[in-house]
Amino acid sequence: MKPMLILCLGNDVLTDDAFGFRVAEEIEHDSAIRAHADVEVAALAGFALLDLLVDRRAVLIVDTIITGNAPAGTPHFYPSGYWTPSRCLVSSHQVNLPTALRFGQEMGYSMPECVDVLAVEAQDVWTLCETMTPPVQAAVTKAVLRIDDWVREKRRSVVLHGKRNKESALAG
Amino acid sequence: MRKIVIDPITRLEGHGKIHLFIHDDGSLANCYFQVPELRGFEKFCVGRPVEEMCRITTRICGVCPDAHHMAAAKAADAVFGVTIPSAARKLRELVYNGFYAGDHTTHFYALGGPDFVCGPDAPPAERNILGVIAKVGLDAGKKVIAQRARGQRVIEIIGGKKVHPVTALPGGMSKRITKEEQQEMIKIGDDMVEFAKFTIQVLNDVVLANKAYVDMILSDAYTHKTYNMGLVDANNKINFYDGMVRVTGPDGAEHAKYEPKNYLDYVAEHVEPYSYLKYPFLKKVGWKGFVDGKDSGVYKATPLSRLNVSDGMTTPLAQEEYERFYETLTGDRMGKTPVHSTLATHWARVVELTFACEAVAQQARDEEITSDKIFEPPTGIIGEGVGIVEAPRGTLTHHYKTDAKGIITEANLIVGTTNNNAPISMSIKKAAEGLIKKGAPITDGMLNRIEMAFRAYDPCFGCATHSLPGAMPMEIFIHDAATGEIVDSVRRN
Numbered sequence: 001m002k003p004m005l006i007l008c009l010g011n012d013v014l015t016d017d018a019f020g021f022r023v024a025e026e027i028e029h030d031s032a033i034r035a036h037a038d039v040e041v042a043a044l045a046g047f048a049l050l051d052l053l054v055d056r057r058a059v060l061i062v063d064t065i066i067t068g069n070a071p072a073g074t075p076h077f078y079p080s081g082y083w084t085p086s087r088c089l090v091s092s093h094q095v096n097l098p099t100a101l102r103f104g105q106e107m108g109y110s111m112p113e114c115v116d117v118l119a120v121e122a123q124d125v126w127t128l129c130e131t132m133t134p135p136v137q138a139a140v141t142k143a144v145l146r147i148d149d150w151v152r153e154k155r156r157s158v159v160l161h162g163k164r165n166k167e168s169a170l171a172g
Numbered sequence: 173m174r175k176i177v178i179d180p181i182t183r184l185e186g187h188g189k190i191h192l193f194i195h196d197d198g199s200l201a202n203c204y205f206q207v208p209e210l211r212g213f214e215k216f217c218v219g220r221p222v223e224e225m226c227r228i229t230t231r232i233c234g235v236c237p238d239a240h241h242m243a244a245a246k247a248a249d250a251v252f253g254v255t256i257p258s259a260a261r262k263l264r265e266l267v268y269n270g271f272y273a274g275d276h277t278t279h280f281y282a283l284g285g286p287d288f289v290c291g292p293d294a295p296p297a298e299r300n301i302l303g304v305i306a307k308v309g310l311d312a313g314k315k316v317i318a319q320r321a322r323g324q325r326v327i328e329i330i331g332g333k334k335v336h337p338v339t340a341l342p343g344g345m346s347k348r349i350t351k352e353e354q355q356e357m358i359k360i361g362d363d364m365v366e367f368a369k370f371t372i373q374v375l376n377d378v379v380l381a382n383k384a385y386v387d388m389i390l391s392d393a394y395t396h397k398t399y400n401m402g403l404v405d406a407n408n409k410i411n412f413y414d415g416m417v418r419v420t421g422p423d424g425a426e427h428a429k430y431e432p433k434n435y436l437d438y439v440a441e442h443v444e445p446y447s448y449l450k451y452p453f454l455k456k457v458g459w460k461g462f463v464d465g466k467d468s469g470v471y472k473a474t475p476l477s478r479l480n481v482s483d484g485m486t487t488p489l490a491q492e493e494y495e496r497f498y499e500t501l502t503g504d505r506m507g508k509t510p511v512h513s514t515l516a517t518h519w520a521r522v523v524e525l526t527f528a529c530e531a532v533a534q535q536a537r538d539e540e541i542t543s544d545k546i547f548e549p550p551t552g553i554i555g556e557g558v559g560i561v562e563a564p565r566g567t568l569t570h571h572y573k574t575d576a577k578g579i580i581t582e583a584n585l586i587v588g589t590t591n592n593n594a595p596i597s598m599s600i601k602k603a604a605e606g607l608i609k610k611g612a613p614i615t616d617g618m619l620n621r622i623e624m625a626f627r628a629y630d631p632c633f634g635c636a637t638h639s640l641p642g643a644m645p646m647e648i649f650i651h652d653a654a655t656g657e658i659v660d661s662v663r664r665n
Contacts, residue, residue: 013216013231043231043336047278050317051324051334103301107313128216 003057004037004154005112006147010063011043015129016072016122016136019143020062026144033148036155050100058114058154060147061097064122064136072123073135075142080114114154118146190622192604193653200608201653203601205593205626217583222248222557222574223342225583229570230336232587237336238271238327239563239588240570242413245340247570250433250557251578252342252550259543260344265413266357266535267330267337268561272412272528273364274323275564276475276521279630280371281316284518287624288379292388293617308374319367322360326532329353344547354542361533365489368522368529372493375522380500389515390501393603394625396464397422397512398595399454399471402478403562404429410482410527412562418481419454422466424510427454432560435569439586440469442594451594452586462598470598473566473591474629475520480510485523487530493523514599517628553578563588565630589631599625608650613660619648 006027008020024041027033037060040052053059065076097115104111120143123133131137193201213232217225225244230237242264249256256264282301286294290303298306305313324334331337332347339347349357379385388394399422403415417435419428428438441450442459453459453469460468471477479498484507485491497519499505511520535541559570566588573582589596603625607618650660 011231013228043237044235047282047320048235048324051321099301103305103313104317106302106305107310107317109317128212 246559270326
């Protein structure tokens with residue numbers, strides 16, 4: 001298991017919600033990314049996401065979002081801590097990612113220090129369709145470049161952290 | 173009263189919404205409950221090879237893909253007229269019980285638990301899984317995590333992937349398991365049983381020892397005497413994977429017991445103009461509106477329903493808990509008198525959790541599960557098949573019709589929550605009646621007590637709403653019954 005994870009969420013039969021899946025396919029054979037990060041795709045919600053985060057140091061979530069404030073295909077980057085845990089828990093569907101993350105932290109599990117989110121503005125995540133809308137499809141390439149940057153950036157901090165751990169272990 | 177029209181855009185915003193219509197005297201005129209769902213899936217299936225359904229239908233729900241995987245596999249078996257090998261059936265049952273053990277754990281601790289551990293009036297910031305852990309201790313949380321991981325591991329071993337199972341297919345299973353994997357699952361099953369005992373203790377200490385909670389569970393505000401539905405085996409014992417569908421009446425008497433393929437003789441769907449969701453009801457009783465009683469075809473399909481339609485459990489500890497459940501709530505430990513208290517669904521879920529854990533421990537020990545004979549190649553085609561399993565949230569039906577090449581020409585799916593649409597609406601209305609008054613502010617505690625009425629069903633909201641931020645706000649609108657105008661609203665993110 002690599003310390004970095006690219007977690008691509010979505011649903012590959014719901015139009016633009018397939019974005020994460022398509023990005024995962026693009027980076028599947030990208031050696032620059034795959035050398036340092038695992039890639040997982042998941043059409044999941046709730047606590048199932050927790051199982052994918054444990055024992056990682058840095059995670060980049062790739063998903064869709066509808067803010068209504070930007071044209072479809074616009075990438076949004078949300079740094080760690082931006083999203084807050086759900087407060088309304090009527091259904092298993094409402095255990096969101098920050099809730100699962102916080103729960104893992106409270107449990108003392110080794111949870112990632114950094115969970116950043118790269119989300120593309122979607123146009124349609126409700127229609128059952130295996131084709132994305134053109135602007136979201138066009139955003140895949142840009143997302144791959146952004147992921148490549150993220151991996152390089154995080155790799156430095158992960159390497160740095162590893163060195164520090166080694167030094168403190170030797171000192172201890 | 174003004175007619176309510178919900179346009180599709182509003183409908184698809186991805187919110188759970190409750191609309192309450194209040195008369196001038198403060199009484200509740202009506203209540204409408206809306207949840208988004210993944211619409212049009214049946215149409216989407218048409219034109220696809222039926223063997224694809226096991227994989228595609230897992231996309232319907234991000235919480236219980238395993239249930240759709242199994243129902244689709246069973247329906248596809250029937251389309252091809254193939255009887256799967258005994259070992260394949262045992263593997264399917266085992267993985268399905270592993271899934272149940274994890275899913276019921278999540279609901280009990282993360283969703284139902286906070287109402288009782290933290291209290292129904294606790295602030296929302298505390299009334300969640302983190303609040304539960306704060307009260308019962310970190311060790312309990314770690315046990316919950318470990319239990320979920322066990323369920324995931326069983327799915328990974330048998331289902332091929334812990335994220336989405338992929339190994340059930342028409343004719344059986346595509347992956348055999350090794351002796352080493354069997355040994356690992358035996359250990360997992362034994363650990364699961366210990367976890368079930370721990371959960372029973374938590375239930376005893378936190379819920380049953382608190383008279384106020386027991387009174388609330390049994391209160392009229394959370395009671396509806398409807399019909400019940402669930403799968404049973406040949407001895408009328410609960411089975412999540414297979415069996416006959418049994419329906420019992422509000423008095424506990426058997427109304428029907430039928431093979432899955434005959435479900436259309438017993439179940440019909442009512443449509444309301446304000447909702448895309450359909451309201452299934454018992455055909456032979458008829459739709460009489462959102463009312464309970466023997467003359468109304470409204471039924472429930474929940475963990476509580478499954479206990480009510482069964483004559484017990486096939487594992488020892490679960491049977492013990494089944495008897496204690498009925499003895500405590502009805503005085504009849506054999507379960508002949510049904511329990512109609514919606515909040516008792518949480519307790520029923522613990523009985524089922526116990527059964528699922530014991531079943532994993534038992535079934536993992538069956539030597540046949542390591543057999544090589546796990547697939548019977550389909551050789552013919554019947555062209556129509558129905559697969560029914562019990563999803564954690566209710567009876568799940570997949571019905572496919574195909575052409576001679578196995579291409580789907582028609583599909584019908586009744587998902588777990590859909591069965592409960594009418595009872596959920598009724599439960600909300602009844603809980604709201606005693607709480608909401610025109611002109612009086614809605615407090616957070618009131619909102620939560622209404623939510624409690626349907627949280628017990630663990631309703632399945634459409635997974636189209638999984639997109640970030642990944643949570644669904646709940647909104648309640650209070651309307652003037654005479655004018656339809658919204659006079660108040662409250663929203664919780």
